[in-house]
Amino acid sequence: MSKRYFHYPLIVLLSYFSLVFLSGCSSEEQAAPNVAAEAKQQTFKWKLVTTWPKHFPGLGSAPENFAKAVNEMSNGRLQVKVFGAKELVPAMEVFDAVSRGAAEMGHGAAYYWKGKSPASQFFTAVPFGLNAQEMNGWLHYGGGLELWRELYGQFNLVPFAGGSTGVQMAGWFNKEINSVEDLKGLKMRIPGLAGEVLERLGGIPVTLPGGELFTSLQTGSIDATEWVGPYNDLTFGLHKAAKYYYYPGWHEPGAMLEFIVNKDEWNKLPDDLKAIVTYAARAVNQDMLDEYTARNNAALKELVSKHGVQVRHLPEDVLKALKKASDEVIAENIAKDAFAKKVYESFKAFSDDVIPYTEISEKAYIEARK
Ligand code: CA
Numbered sequence: 001m002s003k004r005y006f007h008y009p010l011i012v013l014l015s016y017f018s019l020v021f022l023s024g025c026s027s028e029e030q031a032a033p034n035v036a037a038e039a040k041q042q043t044f045k046w047k048l049v050t051t052w053p054k055h056f057p058g059l060g061s062a063p064e065n066f067a068k069a070v071n072e073m074s075n076g077r078l079q080v081k082v083f084g085a086k087e088l089v090p091a092m093e094v095f096d097a098v099s100r101g102a103a104e105m106g107h108g109a110a111y112y113w114k115g116k117s118p119a120s121q122f123f124t125a126v127p128f129g130l131n132a133q134e135m136n137g138w139l140h141y142g143g144g145l146e147l148w149r150e151l152y153g154q155f156n157l158v159p160f161a162g163g164s165t166g167v168q169m170a171g172w173f174n175k176e177i178n179s180v181e182d183l184k185g186l187k188m189r190i191p192g193l194a195g196e197v198l199e200r201l202g203g204i205p206v207t208l209p210g211g212e213l214f215t216s217l218q219t220g221s222i223d224a225t226e227w228v229g230p231y232n233d234l235t236f237g238l239h240k241a242a243k244y245y246y247y248p249g250w251h252e253p254g255a256m257l258e259f260i261v262n263k264d265e266w267n268k269l270p271d272d273l274k275a276i277v278t279y280a281a282r283a284v285n286q287d288m289l290d291e292y293t294a295r296n297n298a299a300l301k302e303l304v305s306k307h308g309v310q311v312r313h314l315p316e317d318v319l320k321a322l323k324k325a326s327d328e329v330i331a332e333n334i335a336k337d338a339f340a341k342k343v344y345e346s347f348k349a350f351s352d353d354v355i356p357y358t359e360i361s362e363k364a365y366i367e368a369r370k
Contacts, residue, residue: 040270046080049098051091051108053211054084057235057295058228062163062257062288063107069280078273080105091209095260099155104265107162110148110258111192112207116155118333119340121192122347123148123159125252127326129347132164132254132289133362134354139256142350147343158266160281162257163288166296168249169233170314171226172217172242177314180321189213189225193329194251200325210236217241226251230299231292239307246312250322257288 048067052060067080085091088103095113098106111124123144130138138144139161152159171190175182184202195205206222210232216222218241225242226249227233239245259281266274303309314322334341 040077040272042270043076044078044265044269044273046078046104046265047088048080048082048105048107049088049094049103050082050106051085051094051112051209054082054087056084056210056232058165058232058288058291059163059210059257060084061291062284063259065287066107066162066259066280066284069283070276073276073280074273078269078276085209085211091211092207095155095157098260098262099157101156101262101264104262106258106260108258108260109191109255110159114192117151117339118337119151119343121333122340122343123256123258125192125194125255126330126344126347127194127197127251128253128323130254130351130354131358132166132256134351134358135164135254135256136161136285137354138347138350142354143346144343144350147346151339151343152260153263156263158261158263160259160261160278161285162259162281163285164257164292165228165232165252165255166289166292167229168226168252168255169229170246170249170251171224172233172238173224173244173246174217174242175223176244176312177246177318179315180318183318187221187223189216189222189227190251192251193326193333194226196329196333197251197322197325200329201321214238214241228255229292229296230303231295234299234303239303239309243310244312245303245309246314248314250314250319250326259284 048063050060050063052063054060055064063082067082070078070080083089083103089097091108092112094103094106094108095116097103109124110120113120123139135144139148145159145161148159171188173186177183180201183198186198186203187206188198188203189206189208190198191205191207195207198205206216208216208222208225210227213225213227214236217225217238225238227236227238229249233239233245261277269277300311304311330344334344
């Protein structure tokens with residue numbers, strides 16, 4: 001927070017007392033207009049559009065929690081109202097709506113906007129890339145957020161990390177996956193770089209918003225879908241449309257969501273409200289991971305014991321083929337786009353530094369805990 005934020009009220013207070021005590025004026029007489037004071041009294045009303053159904057657990061809690069935190073911390077000076085997917089704009093139009101100012105703010109996932117820039121995908125999930133903890137480290141202490149700001153600045157947007165789901169599940173399949181052959185012709189909802197990976201192995205990737213997954217899977221217009229993990233997948237009832245639930249989530253090892261703010265609206269805010277938005281987003285970012293950590297395990301138990309879901313580990317040779325295809329897809333993406341290359345170089349350098357330590361800290365500890 002800026003110095004001004006802390007010292008400003010003190011200055012106002014001192015000026016007030018010196019005027020009252022030295023001149024003996026009434027409060028009406030000494031009330032000189034003060035531009036900064038007026039900005040502090042101005043009320044801002046923002047619409048926050050999301051790519052999720054309203055109040056969807058985890059993903060949809062984040063924008064609600066953000067709105068509540070901002071409203072409370074600003075004492076109502078910044079009022080944020082959340083709109084679920086389709087309430088104001090369809091899920092896949094959130095980026096454009098905020099970019100052009102139809103809504104001041106949005107919540108979604110950067111990889112939905114790969115059509116705008118392939119570089120955006122690296123800010124959500126890189127197949128076989130960083131986990132949630134490492135991703136937060138890259139964004140906030142490894143230069144990731146600065147690159148994200150540079151990219152989104154071209155679209156009149158200011159991005160913030162908007163919560164992580166942690167490692168996801170590989171998804172729901174209506175047949176067993178025993179070999180790479182089983183991926184051939186598989187029509188699967190799987191966005192971002194991972195979709196291109198599936199395509200390379202003969203599958204047919206589809207991008208659909210969450211709200212359309214159940215019907216698409218149940219009617220057979222797709223054969224498989226990834227969504228998030230037990231907590232969210234149970235809510236959508238995906239177990240009623242497919243029997244096999246595969247792990248690990250190679251495609252989204254620490255899926256990072258985003259808050260986006262229209263740059264013109266951001267620039268209108270006084271510094272203290274900018275600080276409130278910044279720290280509320282940061283708190284909500286961590287809170288989402290906390291929520292998933294607490295809820296996924298109970299949901300998985302329910303899926304297995306109550307609904308008879310078959311939980312399966314993807315075969316090692318399938319994972320190996322996916323990893324090889326991921327490396328190729330990433331190499332092609334960064335060869336085509338200079339900014340994607342710049343982002344990936346930063347991501348890769350951070351990965352090379354952080355992974356050896358994760359091996360002897362988190363991973364070694366998890367092994368030891370067994
Ligand atoms: Ca996902």
